[in-house]
Amino acid sequence: MNTTIDTQMGAASDCPAAAQGDDRDRIIQISNVSMRFRMANDRVRSIKEYFVKRLRREIEYREFEALHQVSFDVRRGEVVGLIGRNGAGKSTILKIISGILKPTEGSVLVRGNVAPMLELGSGFDMDMTGRENVYINGAILGYTEKFINEKYEEIVEFSEIGPFMDVPLRNYSSGMIARLAFSIATVVKPEILIVDEVLSVGDAEFQQKSFARMMELMSGGTTVLFVSHTLPQIRQMCSRVVWLHQGKVQMFGPAKEVCDAYETL
Amino acid sequence: MDFARSKKLLFCFLALFLLLAGIIYAVAYPQFRYQTVTTEALSPAYALGELVDGTEILQRTVIPADKVERVYLIAGTYDRENAGTMLLDFRELNGENLVRNSFEINRFDNGQYTAIELSEPLVGQKGKTLFLAVSAQGCQPGASLTLYSGNGILTGRLDVIREVAAEERCLVNGETGQGMLCVRIEGVNEIGFYRVYWFIVAGVFLLTVLLGMHWWSQARQGKMNPLVVVCTLLTKYDFLLRQLVSRDFKAKYKRSILGMLWSFLNPLLTMAVQYIVFSTLFKSDIRNYPVYLLTGIVFFNFFSEAVSMGMTSILGNASLIKKVYVPKYIYPVSRVASSTINFFLAFIPLTLVIILTGTGLHASFFLILFDVLCFLGFITGLSLLLTTSMTFFQDTQFLWNVISMIWMYLTPIFYPESIIPQNMLGIYRMNPLYLYITFARTSIIGGVSPEPMMYLKCIVSAGITLLLGTAVFRKYQDRFILYL
Numbered sequence A: 001m002n003t004t005i006d007t008q009m010g011a012a013s014d015c016p017a018a019a020q021g022d023d024r025d026r027i028i029q030i031s032n033v034s035m036r037f038r039m040a041n042d043r044v045r046s047i048k049e050y051f052v053k054r055l056r057r058e059i060e061y062r063e064f065e066a067l068h069q070v071s072f073d074v075r076r077g078e079v080v081g082l083i084g085r086n087g088a089g090k091s092t093i094l095k096i097i098s099g100i101l102k103p104t105e106g107s108v109l110v111r112g113n114v115a116p117m118l119e120l121g122s123g124f125d126m127d128m129t130g131r132e133n134v135y136i137n138g139a140i141l142g143y144t145e146k147f148i149n150e151k152y153e154e155i156v157e158f159s160e161i162g163p164f165m166d167v168p169l170r171n172y173s174s175g176m177i178a179r180l181a182f183s184i185a186t187v188v189k190p191e192i193l194i195v196d197e198v199l200s201v202g203d204a205e206f207q208q209k210s211f212a213r214m215m216e217l218m219s220g221g222t223t224v225l226f227v228s229h230t231l232p233q234i235r236q237m238c239s240r241v242v243w244l245h246q247g248k249v250q251m252f253g254p255a256k257e258v259c260d261a262y263e264t265l
Numbered sequence B: 001m002d003f004a005r006s007k008k009l010l011f012c013f014l015a016l017f018l019l020l021a022g023i024i025y026a027v028a029y030p031q032f033r034y035q036t037v038t039t040e041a042l043s044p045a046y047a048l049g050e051l052v053d054g055t056e057i058l059q060r061t062v063i064p065a066d067k068v069e070r071v072y073l074i075a076g077t078y079d080r081e082n083a084g085t086m087l088l089d090f091r092e093l094n095g096e097n098l099v100r101n102s103f104e105i106n107r108f109d110n111g112q113y114t115a116i117e118l119s120e121p122l123v124g125q126k127g128k129t130l131f132l133a134v135s136a137q138g139c140q141p142g143a144s145l146t147l148y149s150g151n152g153i154l155t156g157r158l159d160v161i162r163e164v165a166a167e168e169r170c171l172v173n174g175e176t177g178q179g180m181l182c183v184r185i186e187g188v189n190e191i192g193f194y195r196v197y198w199f200i201v202a203g204v205f206l207l208t209v210l211l212g213m214h215w216w217s218q219a220r221q222g223k224m225n226p227l228v229v230v231c232t233l234l235t236k237y238d239f240l241l242r243q244l245v246s247r248d249f250k251a252k253y254k255r256s257i258l259g260m261l262w263s264f265l266n267p268l269l270t271m272a273v274q275y276i277v278f279s280t281l282f283k284s285d286i287r288n289y290p291v292y293l294l295t296g297i298v299f300f301n302f303f304s305e306a307v308s309m310g311m312t313s314i315l316g317n318a319s320l321i322k323k324v325y326v327p328k329y330i331y332p333v334s335r336v337a338s339s340t341i342n343f344f345l346a347f348i349p350l351t352l353v354i355i356l357t358g359t360g361l362h363a364s365f366f367l368i369l370f371d372v373l374c375f376l377g378f379i380t381g382l383s384l385l386l387t388t389s390m391t392f393f394q395d396t397q398f399l400w401n402v403i404s405m406i407w408m409y410l411t412p413i414f415y416p417e418s419i420i421p422q423n424m425l426g427i428y429r430m431n432p433l434y435l436y437i438t439f440a441r442t443s444i445i446g447g448v449s450p451e452p453m454m455y456l457k458c459i460v461s462a463g464i465t466l467l468l469g470t471a472v473f474r475k476y477q478d479r480f481i482l483y484l
């Protein structure tokens, strides 16, 4: 398990479909992306501190490499899973794909609109009601006002939290927030949907429902990037899987192969 | 980029530009053609004695303007009804009379500079030294007034005493008196600005069109430039922008019963308090103190609110920034926009006070549009700058609180500019807030357009701030996320 499969080559040989896919078919292309963070405890957070340290020449930064030379690509309409231990860099690479983070090195090419990342515990304004959040998030997705008005009922219905729509979000449970987020993000077919561990918080019934919705989207051509720690889910839904380990691509290939390898670890 | 809508936007922008240029020209034409100049005012120190038939007061003076239209004289009326005619002549030093004006002496207020419109203006003598001669006709002892002389120049609260050379002093019936006659001569010079105005407008228009076309073709090739950013913000993200604005606007009044009413009440209450406190101190120095005060308050409140809202825009929207990529300019811009709504609401009480105090709504009121646009640019630039700093250093906020307080005292909001020492005025007037507030006051209270130079200063200070703010924000925006 020490060999890191170098992406594009490996991917192409692993997957027969890739052989026919030309460049335009690759909706996401990630080449040699590295991401380095400055360590949090070294951060200077006040002007005074900054100048004091500057004068004493104490400013030095320790860097932490969260991603190292990561490359892989995703084809249009494909569902790609990301697996790996906590801290492996899964969320980081997803943020880079969304455009939220700029990589330190390497290039990212995304040919399509990315829906806001579905991620645990972020993305909503906790002081605003569910209704207000639907409108803001819809606006972020680029929906028009008319469209959200039309779809509002559908969103509420799908999320099953109707009575709470006029309650500030801080009174929601994390499962309810995930439901709302998922409902908003999938009310139309986004070109690219990014789901980071969100589905694991919903109850079994909602998970079932969201799978159905995601399947529907996928059949409609939406590309999905999907992080989960539940391997059966990954096996069921993904065509290919990226296994990240300590910021490097440990393995990239068909879902079954990668999951098998991950499980035997 | 949505090309069809962007095109519409571009045309709207150009149309707006021409409309504004037209309004400015229509309203400001007199000030673009003539510049008013005045000589310094002396504070009265010595009474020159009753002005009766046969008295003649001569004062050497340098004529400040092409066309002298007005003379201010200060007279003591002995608090009684006086009768008779005063004759005011401008004479060559060799005694040849140039123009004579005459008027009734009962028009003078006791001890105050009183304006005298010259029905026979003095034309074409700019820069020449002439005698101003005052004499009387039909003024009897016991029923006439006295003029004053002095040697202290009025600069607000302090007089600057000047050495007056012997030949500069006034002559009363041929004898050299003390100091100079207290007189202010006011007139207009023709300046050529109105002639070049449309050339400047056309030049700017052409440059804008050229730059727009250049950016447009760049955008077609998928390159980023300011046009793309602005158009994307206003077309693709317009609904988001509106949502963010209405969210911030709602959040402001969420926990108050009076809600939006506060936008009206707040400036009015501040004005009431400051009026009560400061009116005895400053009222006499300021024409129309209530409107003066309210204009200052409304403008400064807008500035301080918009900047402090804009400053926290990145930190305050952390949850959104961490979730989705949207051009980050949208956050400070939406905050400034929601404060702008408040600012416009505050114009309702302002207009009310303008009407109630009988100031009257002059055509020059529309020039505020130009002022506000520049002010918005300035505020947006500053917000971009400060929100960048704030994201990295959270003590920016505390620093800003101190700075904005100092800034408030350095801006003539409740006090008149005249309390500032003469030698500091140059620096004092470089304050951009001074520019925007003074511009507004001149157009609202003065009823005339500010001089052309003011326009330039407003545009330049807004432009520099906006460019600087945008450059800094753009440079650091990719790193914000790491500090949220």
Ligand SMILES: Nc1ncnc2c1ncn2[C@@H]1O[C@H](COP(=O)(O)OP(=O)(O)O)[C@@H](O)[C@H]1O
Binding pocket: A037, A038, A039, A040, A064, A066, A084, A085, A086, A087, A088, A089, A090, A091, A092, A093, B481, B482
């Ligand atoms: N903004 C940040 N600043 C510093 N370190 C970060 C930041 N974001 C993530 N990291 C680090 O990068 C590594 C990868 O994180 P992440 O991508 O969230 O892992 P996961 O695979 O569990 O989603 C972690 O060690 C985390 O501490």
Ligand SMILES: [Mg+2]
Binding pocket: A090, A091, A092, A196
């Ligand atoms: Mg994660």
